[in-house]
Amino acid sequence: MNELIEYILQFGSLNQQQSDLVTRKAKEIELRKDAYFSEAGHIPKQVGFIVQGVMRGCYYTNTGEEITRCFISESSLVVDYINFDIGAYSSEYLQACTDCRMIVFSKQNWEELSQAIVGWDNIKNKMVQLCMHQKSRKGPVISQDATTRYLEFLENHPSLTNRIPLAYIASYLGITQQSLSRIRKNIR
Structure with a gap:
């Protein structure tokens, strides 16, 4: 408490x-x-x-x-x-x-x-x-490309990436889970 x-x-x-x-x-x-x-x-x-x-x-x-x-x-x-x-x-x-x-x-x-x-x-x-x-959704601006949205997510929520399912992150970013996997692979 x-x-x-x-x-x-x-x-x-x-x-x-x-x-x-x-x-x-x-x-x-x-x-x-x-x-x-x-x-x-x-x-x-x-x-x-x-x-x-x-x-x-x-x-x-x-x-x-x-x-x-x-x-x-x-x-x-x-x-x-x-x-x-x-x-x-x-x-x-x-x-x-x-x-x-x-x-x-x-x-x-x-x-x-x-x-x-x-x-x-x-x-x-x-x-x-x-x-x-x-x-309130201060999240991704859909007019941005998906990679930019993900990079902003990482900047705004650095501690969440390894704690929550990728499906939820993809949904939040407005992209498919496959697209998110591709983006993650490309920025490593």
Whole structure:
């Protein structure tokens, strides 16, 4: 839980009693590789903080093609916040790319923190803004050639290349897995 408290303290201050309350309202879980934290067609019910592992945001096109929109790794919140906040059905999946160790809050416990901690809403808003910024696709510009997109991916996500399946990276880059293999071979 120390990782979570350290993360929160980047956005505001908590006294020991408030930190203890946050810790009591959260629980640690493990999510196995390929398991879903949140699914399309369901209302998101929890906010997560990734202690260890990598998750991805993805969706399916109307033709059934799977598109990876973002990657979320350690020391980050993970939640489909807009739908979580208003209790609406999600249109995307949040899936573990690796085994993940997480700290999660139920909707009720997340909301109770707002009622119990003065200034929590300000801290929460800053954390959620960063979460949404990380989930917004800052990824490859499709007008760039595939090699440039991959090189930018390596620059922006150097620690992910050997941790997640190539199929997810290819989907994120908007190319086939075969094209990605060719590009990787050519730049070695």
